[in-house]
Amino acid sequence: MPDAAPAAFPAPAAPAVVSPVLAVRDLSVAVGEGLAVDGLDLSLAAGETHCLVGESGCGKSLTCLALMGLLPAGARCRSAGLTIDGRDWAYRQGRPPPGLAMIYQDATASLDPVMTVGRQIAEALPPDLPARARRREAEALIAQVGLSNPRARFGAYPHELSGGMNQRIAIAMALAGRPRVLLADEPTTALDVTVQAQILDLLLAVQNSTGAALLFVTHDLGVVAQIADRVSVMYCGSIVERAPVATLFAAPRHPYTRGLIDSLPQISRPAARLASIPGRVPAIGARPPGCRFRPRCDRALARCGREAPVLDGTGPRGAVACFNPT
Amino acid sequence: MQQQPLISASGLVRSYRASRAGLLRRGPEVRAVDGVSFAIRAGEAFGLVGESGSGKTTVGRMVSATLRPDAGTVALLGEPFAEPMPLARRAKVQAVFQDSLGALNPRLRIGRQLEEPLIVHGIGAAERRVRIDGLLADVGLPRSLLLRYPGEVSGGQRQRVLLARALALRPDLLVCDEPVSALDVSVQAQVVNLLADLKTRHALTLLFISHDLRVVRHLCDRVAVLFAGRIVESGAVAEVIGSPAHPYTRALIRALPADRPGPRRTAARAIAAAPDLATQDLATQDLAIPDRATPDGAGCAFAARCAAATPTCRRSAPVLRSLSAGHEAACHLVAAR
Numbered sequence: 001m002p003d004a005a006p007a008a009f010p011a012p013a014a015p016a017v018v019s020p021v022l023a024v025r026d027l028s029v030a031v032g033e034g035l036a037v038d039g040l041d042l043s044l045a046a047g048e049t050h051c052l053v054g055e056s057g058c059g060k061s062l063t064c065l066a067l068m069g070l071l072p073a074g075a076r077c078r079s080a081g082l083t084i085d086g087r088d089w090a091y092r093q094g095r096p097p098p099g100l101a102m103i104y105q106d107a108t109a110s111l112d113p114v115m116t117v118g119r120q121i122a123e124a125l126p127p128d129l130p131a132r133a134r135r136r137e138a139e140a141l142i143a144q145v146g147l148s149n150p151r152a153r154f155g156a157y158p159h160e161l162s163g164g165m166n167q168r169i170a171i172a173m174a175l176a177g178r179p180r181v182l183l184a185d186e187p188t189t190a191l192d193v194t195v196q197a198q199i200l201d202l203l204l205a206v207q208n209s210t211g212a213a214l215l216f217v218t219h220d221l222g223v224v225a226q227i228a229d230r231v232s233v234m235y236c237g238s239i240v241e242r243a244p245v246a247t248l249f250a251a252p253r254h255p256y257t258r259g260l261i262d263s264l265p266q267i268s269r270p271a272a273r274l275a276s277i278p279g280r281v282p283a284i285g286a287r288p289p290g291c292r293f294r295p296r297c298d299r300a301l302a303r304c305g306r307e308a309p310v311l312d313g314t315g316p317r318g319a320v321a322c323f324n325p326t
Numbered sequence: 327m328q329q330q331p332l333i334s335a336s337g338l339v340r341s342y343r344a345s346r347a348g349l350l351r352r353g354p355e356v357r358a359v360d361g362v363s364f365a366i367r368a369g370e371a372f373g374l375v376g377e378s379g380s381g382k383t384t385v386g387r388m389v390s391a392t393l394r395p396d397a398g399t400v401a402l403l404g405e406p407f408a409e410p411m412p413l414a415r416r417a418k419v420q421a422v423f424q425d426s427l428g429a430l431n432p433r434l435r436i437g438r439q440l441e442e443p444l445i446v447h448g449i450g451a452a453e454r455r456v457r458i459d460g461l462l463a464d465v466g467l468p469r470s471l472l473l474r475y476p477g478e479v480s481g482g483q484r485q486r487v488l489l490a491r492a493l494a495l496r497p498d499l500l501v502c503d504e505p506v507s508a509l510d511v512s513v514q515a516q517v518v519n520l521l522a523d524l525k526t527r528h529a530l531t532l533l534f535i536s537h538d539l540r541v542v543r544h545l546c547d548r549v550a551v552l553f554a555g556r557i558v559e560s561g562a563v564a565e566v567i568g569s570p571a572h573p574y575t576r577a578l579i580r581a582l583p584a585d586r587p588g589p590r591r592t593a594a595r596a597i598a599a600a601p602d603l604a605t606q607d608l609a610t611q612d613l614a615i616p617d618r619a620t621p622d623g624a625g626c627a628f629a630a631r632c633a634a635a636t637p638t639c640r641r642s643a644p645v646l647r648s649l650s651a652g653h654e655a656a657c658h659l660v661a662a663r
Contacts, residue, residue: 055510056481192377193537197581219510222540222583245587263515265540266585267567273522274544276515280480 021046021213022100022181025081029062029237031074034284036062038237041311044181044213049204051224051245052217053260054234057281060217063234064183067215068096085180101174105186107167111158117169118142118154124176141172146202164195168202175206182207185217200227221264225249233257236281236292239311243318251317253325255297291323299324330404331365332531333389333419333499337398338362340384358384360555361398366548368498371525371532373542373563375578376552383503385552386535390421390501402498417447420492424504426484430476436487437472443494461490464527465520482513489520493528500524503535518545539582543567548652551575554627557646561653571655573632626658634659 020043029037037059044050052060065071066080069092080091089097096102104110112120121138129137135154142150145168158166167187174182184203188196204227207214218224224231228245233256241254252258262275279296282288288295291304301324313319340359359381366372376382387393389400391407399406402418423429430439440461444454462469465486476484485505492500502521506514518541524530536542542549543563550560551574559572570576626644629635638658646654 055512193539194377194577194581196583200583220583221511222585225584225587228587249586259512263512264585265515265518265538265544267540267543267579267582268585270543270564273519274515276519277512280482280513 019086020044020083021085022215023081023083024067025083027063027066027080027082028078029059029066029071030076030078031062031284034287035078036075036237036284037066040234040237040239042215042232042239044215046180046213047207047211049207049214049216049227049229051228051231052215052234053219053221053224053231055219055260055281057283058234059237060234061185064102064185064215064217066091067183068100068102069093070096070102098177099180100183101177101179101181102183102185103167103170103174103187105189107170107187108158108163110170111166111173113158116155116157117161117166118156121169121172121176124173126177138172138176141175142169144175144206145169145172146198164191164199167191167199171199171202171206175210178210179212181213181215183215183217186219187216188223189218189220196223203227221260233260236287237284238292238321239319240293240321241318242311242313242320247318251326253317253320254293254322255299255324255326256293258326259296299326329367332368332370332403333533334363334365334401334404335385335389335398336363336401338385338388338395338400339397340381340388340393340395357555359388359395362552362555362557363398364550364557364560366499366531366533368531369525369529370548371521371534371546373546373549374533374535374552375537375539375542375549377537377578380552381555382535382537382552384555386421386501386503386533389499389533390419391416392421413447417443417495418498419501420495420497420499421501421503422485422488422492422505424507426481426488426508427476429488430484432476434475435472436474436476436479439476440472440487440491440494443491447495457494458490461494464493464524465490466516480513482509482517485509485517486520489517489524493524493530496528497530499531499533501533501535504537505534506541507536507538514541521545539567539578551578556627556656557654558628558657559653559655560646561649565650565653571649571653571660572628572657573634573659574628575655577631626656 022044024040024042027037027040028035040063052063054060062071062075066077067082071077071093077091082089082091082097084097084099111117118138121141122134125134125137139150139154142153147153147165147168161169188199191199200223203214216227224245231243231245231248232239233241233254235256241257248257249261252261259275259277263277265274277296290306291309294300294304303323309321309323311319311321338359339357339361341355341357343355362385364372374382374385384393388395391411402415440458441454444457467483467486467490471479471483506517509517521532522545525532534542534546546563548561549563549566550557551572553574559566559570559575566575567579570579625640625642629639632639636658644656644658646656648654649660
């Protein structure tokens with residue numbers, strides 16, 4: 001594998017995160033005896049789209065929920081150094097940090113079924129706003145997320161709208177708090193492909209106009225290729241590779257990243273067989289010693305069974321946690 | 327002379343009554359499937375692609391004899407499905423659906439559930455054991471799984487169990503409705519490869535129903551695109567995806583996420599590239615659900631979403647017309663080109 005990225009994917013300079021709008025240091029989430037999220041570091045620049053990728057059970061969703069202070073029962077935040085816009089924030093269960101807002105996979109389920117969508121948006125607006133301005137703002141947000149006739153939409157209930165429309169409402173709610181960072185957990189996975197394309201466009205447009213950073217959790221590398229600036233690949237609770245998107249696709253270094261990219265069916269290049277990663281993500285209690293990816297890895301060394309590699313960001317091609325990267 | 331198709335559907339129609347009109351008022355009748363015809367040759371993988379509400383699952387259920395069509399017939403080797411269907415014939419067509427947890431009994435061990443179809447079809451105990459060993463090998467599952475319950479194994483393994491159960495009776499046709507949609511991409515690749523292997527090894531014929539054109543491109547030989555209960559385009563996969571004729575097929579392909587990173591697509595660019603989607607009035611209908619409240623067949627169902635629609639499109643419904651050998655599309659504008 002050549003060191004330089006092939007010319008087909010000219011790599012833009014990695015956006016240096018000078019003063020990150022979100023900095024996460026050593027985030028750990030315990031589930032039972034094990035760590036579902038294990039010492040995760042992450043920083044996002046304003047306006048950056050950062051994709052968090054991995055299979056189910058890698059800890060992607062728990063990472064988002066921990067950042068929001070909304071961990072489910074049974075999961076505990078062990079440590080979290082969180083800085084938002086230069087201000088430190090201590091983890092508090094049930095208290096989302098100011099400046100963060102989240103969009104979920106199933107928008108229809110995340111909305112209150114017995115409250116009009118307009119009121120739900122209005123409730124998410126800053127509390128000091130007078131009632132009339134509140135309604136006006138909510139209608140403006142409904143228009144901003146691309147729904148026509150905002151005045152009529154204000155009084156609609158979630159069940160009267162489609163999944164795609166409810167995801168737009170959820171985005172409007174998230175925007176109501178004027179977030180600096182938007183967390184989106186698989187927001188298009190449940191949607192049809194044409195609706196997915198529209199929601200992705202909407203998220204990027206919203207990000208353009210507000211300058212918010214976007215942390216986008218997905219398992220679909222096609223979506224990553226389309227929207228990401230930088231990508232963090234997560235496996236068994238840890239980041240195993242982090243790179244600008246063009247670099248990651250042109251020259252993946254971690255065997256897991258390569259497996260994920262190769263197993264994605266491509267519309268433009270059908271292959272007789274899809275590459276796949278053997279085995280599956282181990283349960284938290286059944287993780288192997290050493291590198292957690294070793295049992296599924298075709299490049300494992302003897303050392304990989306003894307020691308766990310750490311994310312090394314000193315090289316020129318992004319950061320990788322692997323003793324034998326490509 | 328042309329080989330007789332293994333399975334052929336002709337003029338399938340199925341309506342449902344919409345329930346959303348109110349508690350006591352009956353909703354309008356919705357034609358979920360409105361005149362669908364296709365034929366699948368033995369050994370072929372045929373993809374049926376469409377979005378939610380396009381009628382693809384209803385077609386799959388009619389072809390697998392789990393739902394009776396209002397009109398039209400499904401024929402296996404030229405012989406129409408009869409009712410009641412003889413057991414031996416029913417065994418020839420098996421189906422696998424997306425929800426692997428819902429398709430298995432949570433309180434029965436997996437081994438027992440694999441055995442059940444064999445018992446129903448009167449196969450002796452010794453033969454059953456041999457067959458189940460063969461099935462496990464076919465789908466790549468360990469014997470130890472037989473003693474487990476469905477809730478104890480992963481989604482990918484459950485999907486393999488369903489495949490094994492469907493294959494137990496050595497069917498000629500396997501109907502797969504979104505069998506990999508709920509799986510992670512690496513597991514999805516394993517199951518797609520497995521289906522491709524089974525197709526070669528057992529000369530299995532596949533009706534593969536999916537919303538994911540990328541998977542269909544890999545697995546299928548031919549594809550039909552379904553919109554509002556009708557086939558709008560069909561043909562060899564490479565041709566339909568390589569040079570799509572119908573504006574809806576083109577929109578579906580444009581909406582696919584990128585294979586590889588390219589220039590950052592801004593919202594404006596994407597909308598310019600897909601005017602038929604962007605100009606849709608969201609006030610009337612969500613994009614994915616075409617308006618089928620008027621089943622009188624007047625006009626093209628896609629006209630409301632189509633940037634190129636003409637008065638003709640709103641007046642009369644286009645029929646499938648041949649563009650080249652095996653490639654058909656139902657669009658007035660394509661025919662005129």
